[in-house]
Every structure is written in structure tokens, then in C-alpha cells.
Amino acid sequence: MEHQSLPPNGRTEADVLEDLQSFAAQDPKYKEGRLWSLVYHLDEGHDAFLSKAYAQFSSANGLNPSVFQSVKQMETEVISIVAGLLNGGPDSCGVMTAGGTESCLMAVKTYRDLARKTRKVRRPNMILAETAHVAWFKASEYFGVKVKLLPIGKDHRPDLRKLPKLINSNTVMVLGSAPEYPFGLIDPIEEMAEIAQGQDVPMHVDACVGGFILPFMEMNGTVMPPWDFRVPGVTSISADVHKYGYAAKGASTITYRDLDTLKHQMFVYEDWPGGIFASPALLGTRPGGAYAAAWATLQKIGTEGYRELARQTSDAVEQLRQGIEAIEGLVVIGDPKGPLIAYRSNDKDLNIFAVAAQMELAGWSLNRTQKPDGIHAMVTAQHLAVVPEYLADLRKSVDIVRSNPGLANSGSAATYGMMSHVPLRGMVKKRILDVFAEMYRAGGAELDLHASGSPSLLERGMSRYVAWRVKRSR
């Protein structure tokens, strides 16, 4: 395949920007509330504000905090605001990162190195609930920290009785989530932290989702079990400004109870010919624009603004919850207290992935869960306006699936059903890897990635795999 070449003489800005607009036209209609993950959109006015804040610092580099002091000042102020929101004590400290995943990776590196230094742990492990975000499993692979899985009980929350026995002398950290991603449930942080602290093991709370909404829901009167630094055994918390903080993408935080722990996150190399090098997190160059947009957003929205956004989000969640539970055959998974919910079918004749497929035909962009199979909704303030339409389409989708049982075995419903239930998980992993890697060929995949309105490349790749398995099993 011939590679694309650079335009020989460059192109006009207007021409290039027009192309960008046409690229954007392929994306889900998130500005109209049709997308239920990935994006936290307020309105066009806020997007314009983010762009202005970002643009002022788009060349600024937070790599060396003594050069771009502006970026360091914004980072320091963001961390201080976060520490206050999370009820951190006087020794609170922290670092801005490029996203939730970087914050999670950093926590694992910190606690691995802390245990190596203070307890000579050479074969580290960490305790993760099955519902921990996938970033933690990534961190396990990247940093060689074995996962000890804390199973989920009937209420879909970590089974506390199993926790004490999982901790051993090689355990470097315990993780709790507030809330976890799959079902939006807040782990029993107080109880987990008490067990961890009793065995002298640090505990990180992943509040990448909850960090910028749970504190405001609590201020609004929602009764919430404690999950932040008020809980004595909690030693660090990650909170994303680019999620419910409504900042531009590329801004998360990791905050620690004390500096001695944070030191293990840092990297210093004093003998490099390029100069003495110190870095607080994973990235080298750190995007000043993202930090500026995060700082600016916190200043613009303020406490009352976030409370109002939290109020609208809670209303949307409540309306969705009631609407979903009023539909025969659907139930919300567990008892979510935050902004994120998932629901499943409790009727063997109603296939939830077929319902998801119908919803997508109606123009909604949804995520699916597995174990149990379900539909996921990351609810934001913006969704309040579209809840009635969403519920109307959900009722219609359920009716269509009930009157066409064959839909469960066709299209994306069959693919997702197969992917979540086929027992050979190693095969699924390998096949996904093959199809996924294909997407990263220079010049694009052999399959047409940009065909709009058609299933994703991953879906198409997987449906071929499903067809192949079905044929083999005959």
C-alpha cells in the first residue's frame, strides 16, 4: 500500500479546518445527548471557553515545573481544590495527569515501589474487585503487579468476607472505586479501608468518575457512605477533571494523604547527559493547554455551578431509573448512588443486546456490560433533556425485540452475546487483538473504518469470528 504523503506546499487554514469539520461529522451526536459514555458535554459556549483557555497554553509544557511556572501554578491550584473537595488533610499533595488511566497507572507504580523500598516486596500483588476499571488490569501488566481478584457478591459489590484472606505479605495496595465503571456502584470503602489498614496495606480510591460529582451530590443532600480522605485507611484518590469536572480532555488528578507516599510516584535520573531529570508522572511533555482548561473550568463553574450540574444529573438518573424499572423485563443492576447506571433483562425471552441494537437503530450510542449482560449509561447533566425520548425509544425497542425473538441471534446482538459468553476467553482475546491491531495499519485498515452507519470494525471482525465458530460447531 502506498503511504500518504504530506501536501507538497501545505494547505490553507480554511481548507484544513473544513476537512476537520467533515471528520467530526462522522462522530456520534454527543452535542444532542445521543452518546452515553466518553463525553461530558455542557454546551457550545462552554466548548468555546475551553478552546480559548486551551489555546493560550497549547504550546506550554509542564515537563519542567520551574520553566513554565504558569502551568505549575495552575496544577498546584487544581490539586489544592481537589484536596479540599476530597476532605484531604494539611499534608495533602498530588499531581495532574493526562487522564484517569495515567492516574491509575501511577498509583500502582507508587505502591509497588513503596512496598519494594519499605518491605522488600519482590513479587508484588494488588487486590482489585472484579468491577475495577480496566486501567487497573493494564497497570498490572505494565508494572508487573499481580492481580488478586476480589469477587463480586449477589449485590454486585465486592465480597468483603473474601478480602482479609486475599491480602498477604506481598500485597502492595487495595483498590476501591467510587463508583466503579461497569455498574456505577460505590464500593464499601470504609469497610475495605479498615481491613487494609488493619494489615498495614495502603488503599487507593478510584474516583475518576465520582471525584467531581459525588462531593456535590452530597452537598445537595444525597446520603453517601464515606469514600474520601475522611476514611482513615484511604491513602490516595484519583479524580478526573475531564469527566464530571467538564474540562477539556487530558486532565485528571492523583492526590495523596502525604508526601512520603507521593515520592514513590516520581522519577529522578541524575546522571543523564541531557541534564538532571525529574518527572512526577508517566508523561514527559505535559500539556499546558489541558491543565489551563481544567483550571479555567473549575474557576468558571464554581461550587454552586457544580451543585447545579450534580442536581440535574441526579434528576436524570432518577428519571431513567424509574422509567427503566417500569418496563417489564428490565431491571437496574444493583443500587447505584452516583451518576452512572447499568440495566439488564430479568426475562429469559428478552435479549438485552438485541434491545441495545434497536436503540442504536433509533440513533442512540450505547455501551454494553457483561457479567451480567446489560446496557450502560454514563449520565450527565446534558442528558436530563433527552431522558423522555430515550425511555420512549427503550419501550419501543423492548416491544420490537419481544415480537421478533430472532433478533437475539442476529447482528450485533449475536456478536456481543458470543463475545461475552464463549468459554474460550483466550480465543476471544486473540481474535480481538488481531482485529484491533488491524485498525492501526498506516493508511487505515483493509476494512473501511469510516463507513458511517455501519457496525464498527471491531464488531464486523468479531461477527466474522462468530460465523466461523458457528460453522465449526456444526
Ligand SMILES: Cc1ncc(COP(=O)(O)O)c(C=O)c1O
Ligand atoms: C472508574 C474509572 N477509572 C478510570 C478510568 C479511566 O479514565 P480515562 O478514560 O480518563 O483514562 C475510567 C474511565 O471511564 C473509570 O470509569
